[in-house]
Amino acid sequence: MKRTTRPLADLAPGQSGRIALVGGPPEIRHRLLELGLTCGTLIGLIRVAPLGDPVELSVRGYRLSIRKSEASSVVVEAD
Amino acid sequence: MTAAPRIAIAGNPNSGKTTIFNALTGLRHRVANYPGVTVEKREGTLAGANGSITLVDLPGAYGLSARSPDEEVARDVLLGRIAGTRRPDGVIIVVDASNLERNLYLASQILEFGIPTIIACNMMDVAEQRGLRIDCAALAVALGVPVLPLAAARGIGVEALRRAMDSICEYIPPPRAWCLSRPFEQAIERAAAAMAASGATLPRATRGGALLWLCDYLSGERAARASAERYLAKVSPEPANELRAAAAGLSHTHEDPTAAAIETRYAWISQIARQAVTRAKPAGEQATPSATLSDRVDHLLTHRFFGYVVFLGVMLLMFVAIFSLAEPLMTMIESAQSSLAGRVADLLPEGSLRSLLADGIIAGVGAVVIFFPQIGILFLCLAILEDSGYMARAAFLMDRLMSRVGLHGRSFIPLLCSYACAVPGIMATRTIENRRDRLTTILAIPFVTCSARLPVYLTVIGAVLPGGIWLKGLMLFGLYVGGTASALLAALILKRTWLAGPQPAFIMELPAYHLPQPWPILRTAWDRSKVFLSHAGTVIFCASVIIWSLSYFPRLPESEVPNVRTAAETNTAGSPAAQAEDSSEEDDAVENHAAAAQLRNSFLGRLGQAIEPLIEPLGFDWRIGTGLLSSFLAREVFVSTMGITLAVGDADSGTHALREKLASATWPDGRRVLTPLVGCGLMVFYVLACQCVSTLAVVRKETGSWRWPLVMLGYMTALAYVAALLVFQIGSRLGIGA
Numbered sequence: 016m017k018r019t020t021r022p023l024a025d026l027a028p029g030q031s032g033r034i035a036l037v038g039g040p041p042e043i044r045h046r047l048l049e050l051g052l053t054c055g056t057l058i059g060l061i062r063v064a065p066l067g068d069p070v071e072l073s074v075r076g077y078r079l080s081i082r083k084s085e086a087s088s089v090v091v092e093a094d
Numbered sequence: 095m096t097a098a099p100r101i102a103i104a105g106n107p108n109s110g111k112t113t114i115f116n117a118l119t120g121l122r123h124r125v126a127n128y129p130g131v132t133v134e135k136r137e138g139t140l141a142g143a144n145g146s147i148t149l150v151d152l153p154g155a156y157g158l159s160a161r162s163p164d165e166e167v168a169r170d171v172l173l174g175r176i177a178g179t180r181r182p183d184g185v186i187i188v189v190d191a192s193n194l195e196r197n198l199y200l201a202s203q204i205l206e207f208g209i210p211t212i213i214a215c216n217m218m219d220v221a222e223q224r225g226l227r228i229d230c231a232a233l234a235v236a237l238g239v240p241v242l243p244l245a246a247a248r249g250i251g252v253e254a255l256r257r258a259m260d261s262i263c264e265y266i267p268p269p270r271a272w273c274l275s276r277p278f279e280q281a282i283e284r285a286a287a288a289m290a291a292s293g294a295t296l297p298r299a300t301r302g303g304a305l306l307w308l309c310d311y312l313s314g315e316r317a318a319r320a321s322a323e324r325y326l327a328k329v330s331p332e333p334a335n336e337l338r339a340a341a342a343g344l345s346h347t348h349e350d351p352t353a354a355a356i357e358t359r360y361a362w363i364s365q366i367a368r369q370a371v372t373r374a375k376p377a378g379e380q381a382t383p384s385a386t387l388s389d390r391v392d393h394l395l396t397h398r399f400f401g402y403v404v405f406l407g408v409m410l411l412m413f414v415a416i417f418s419l420a421e422p423l424m425t426m427i428e429s430a431q432s433s434l435a436g437r438v439a440d441l442l443p444e445g446s447l448r449s450l451l452a453d454g455i456i457a458g459v460g461a462v463v464i465f466f467p468q469i470g471i472l473f474l475c476l477a478i479l480e481d482s483g484y485m486a487r488a489a490f491l492m493d494r495l496m497s498r499v500g501l502h503g504r505s506f507i508p509l510l511c512s513y514a515c516a517v518p519g520i521m522a523t524r525t526i527e528n529r530r531d532r533l534t535t536i537l538a539i540p541f542v543t544c545s546a547r548l549p550v551y552l553t554v555i556g557a558v559l560p561g562g563i564w565l566k567g568l569m570l571f572g573l574y575v576g577g578t579a580s581a582l583l584a585a586l587i588l589k590r591t592w593l594a595g596p597q598p599a600f601i602m603e604l605p606a607y608h609l610p611q612p613w614p615i616l617r618t619a620w621d622r623s624k625v626f627l628s629h630a631g632t633v634i635f636c637a638s639v640i641i642w643s644l645s646y647f648p649r650l651p652e653s654e655v656p657n658v659r660t661a662a663e664t665n666t667a668g669s670p671a672a673q674a675e676d677s678s679e680e681d682d683a684v685e686n687h688a689a690a691a692q693l694r695n696s697f698l699g700r701l702g703q704a705i706e707p708l709i710e711p712l713g714f715d716w717r718i719g720t721g722l723l724s725s726f727l728a729r730e731v732f733v734s735t736m737g738i739t740l741a742v743g744d745a746d747s748g749t750h751a752l753r754e755k756l757a758s759a760t761w762p763d764g765r766r767v768l769t770p771l772v773g774c775g776l777m778v779f780y781v782l783a784c785q786c787v788s789t790l791a792v793v794r795k796e797t798g799s800w801r802w803p804l805v806m807l808g809y810m811t812a813l814a815y816v817a818a819l820l821v822f823q824i825g826s827r828l829g830i831g832a
Binding site for chain 2: 037041042043044045046047048049050051053054056062064065066067068069071075076077078079080081082085
């Protein structure tokens with residue numbers, strides 16, 4: 016089965032995927048990596064904030080909130 | 095004899111680090127700030143088997159790169175790079191058992207510094223509830239230092255940790271157990287050798303220090319690079335060149351060595367976690383584990399409707415608490431202050447010393463202490479919100495709105511607090527990590543209509559605005575809207591111009607909810623209030639004494655004080671009987687006229703007269719000018735100063751005599767001073783001007799220099815002046831409200 020890659024921001028609430036690439040400016044890329052968003056890590060989108068931004072993620076057993084603009088620089092392989 | 099051993103406590107934010115610090119030190123601790131930054135420095139002592147131990151609570155950090163001031167301070171303390179602070183002899187790394195992998199990232203970085211280490215695996219109870227079993231013995235084997243299980247919130251394991259601290263020197267961590275690529279390792283060796291030669295870093299810490307330095311230097315991030323450059327500036331030129339050469343070599347072979355190091359470290363951590371963590375439920379690897387209680391609470395609190403209902407309720411509660419709970423305490427402080435001043439007045443003869451003590455020093459202390467209830471309650475509320483995990487959700491809910499004006503979700507609560515008072519609002523900005531966001535919020539806050547503006551607005555509206563209660567109410571509402579709008583506009587403009595930079599990231603952990611514990615919360619609130627009292631308090635006190643002396647000196651010679659007879663003649667024209675009846679009122683009137691003459695002659699009054707040409711285009715006379723100057727102490731002082739200059743005596747915003755006098759005061763040529771138009775201009779001035787010494791003092795404290803308070807004072811005063819000028823000039827050309 017061929018897996019499709021797409022930006023993390025495009026996942027629907029409840030969906031998850033494996034991180035394929037973390038892009039964006041170095042400040043954001045390195046911070047996200049430090050927080051455990053490394054390649055191959057399973058990540059799920061829990062919910063979108065009521066006003067449409069930011070999003071809540073589940074990664075390595077904890078919850079993280081980032082804006083959609085940052086989430087779009089993370090590419091995941093959707094399950 | 096050697097000094098007491100120093101042991102640092104490090105860990106991620108929300109790992110329960112402070113709970114452990116509190117449990118170990120009890121009451122014996124003190125709080126200050128690290129030099130130049132508003133990162134809290136908490137130190138405490140505890141009795142060990144071999145004498146007392148100093149415990150240092152490091153700021154929470156996710157990693158040791160200089161990505162935030164907190165993380166930079168944590169690293170510099172561990173490496174002994176902070177002036178006046180000795181390198182710790184040991185470190186307790188607190189890791190959250192329910193969130194082991196991310197916590198081990200920081201832990202593994204610290205282990206590479208070679209400082210004797212104990213790992214406190216905290217929140218074992220929470221991990222167990224989530225079906226995670228942590229094998230501390232396996233972790234200890236993998237990491238090479240003792241790993242103790244704790245549930246510090248319930249007091250479990252704290253005693254064992256205390257005992258283990260006595261032999262911490264024996265637990266020297268092994269060198270890094272995982273490998274990077276060959277060129278990377280060579281670069282680290284070269285940089286480590288240079289660091290060892292420079293002598294600025296402990297020999298055991300050089301390899302860990304070298305890896306960190308290379309990652310910072312080549313990160314492509316401004317803050318991290320600047321921090322790496324600062325290190326180079328401190329070592330002698332030869333090792334500095336060697337370090338640069340090592341970095342240059344590494345940049346040829348690796349496009350992003352920082353990312354490579356993080357990825358490799360995490361790969362090793364995942365491997366350790368697989369050995370040490372077993373899941374009781376056969377859920378396997380799951381991104382969205384079954385709903386915990388925290389998840390269910392979260393579902394409600396971030397709901398698109400109920401989420402905001404709860405949010406508004408919480409904010410309202412906090413606002414009411416700051417406003418009303420503090421009120422009786424503030425009244426008590428005020429009455430204590432006036433009774434103390436009264437005592438002094440009874441004991442001392444009339445004169446400069448009595449006035450200095452009563453109106454200068456006691457009033458100055460009062461001006462500082464008066465903030466204590468508000469600040470204390472605010473810090474209590476913030477500690478509860480922070481500790482329970484709700485603060486992060488509030489930011490999550492509000493971020494979209496705040497991002498419209500270029501701010502962070504975390505800016506909302508400080509802005510809201512500022513409706514009570516800018517001082518607690520500015521102090522609340524500490525929860526904003528990004529410095530540029532924090533500065534923008536601080537610079538926008540003084541526009542928000544604080545409670546001290548209210549007496550000014552009420553007095554002026556009451557005195558000069560025609561129309562019924564609705565029009566007056568509408569005017570007051572307009573002033574609040576104006577303040578809010580200018581705060582948001584200021585933030586927007588600052589973020590677009592002066593403080594423009596890359597869109598700051600909103601990357602925030604949403605910690606699991608937990609019931610806040612009363613004791614640590616009270617302690618945090620108390621500690622922070624004390625720091626406020628000692629730092630900002632000094633400036634507020636000095637300003638108070640200075641303004642007192644400006645308004646007291648020079649004294650008028652006796653002969654020039656309007657005397658009883660002339661005043662009585664001008665003031666009473668009735669029958670002798672009526673005159674006798676009114677004698678106490680007469681005395682007051684005489685005293686009031688004397689006070690008015692005195693203030694007019696004082697430095698403050700002269701200053702008011704000196705700036706009259708400057709403020710005349712705004713329609714203000716010297717009396718309003720004097721009021722403006724004196725209200726730097728606190729805006730509401732305007733009302734009492736106007737009371738003195740207009741010879742009304744003790745006045746507050748409800749004094750009808752003051753309103754009448756204000757409305758009927760005239761220029762020498764007989765024109766009314768405070769026409770409705772001038773009143774509007776005056777209020778517009780108060781909406782925009784930074785007429786508050788306390789605000790400036792607290793900005794000085796929070797930003798660490800006089801630069802920002804001066805900038806704030808300058809641009810807000812200029813703005814207020816221009817706006818009031820426009821109101822008066824345009825209004826009078828159009829013939830409005832003359």
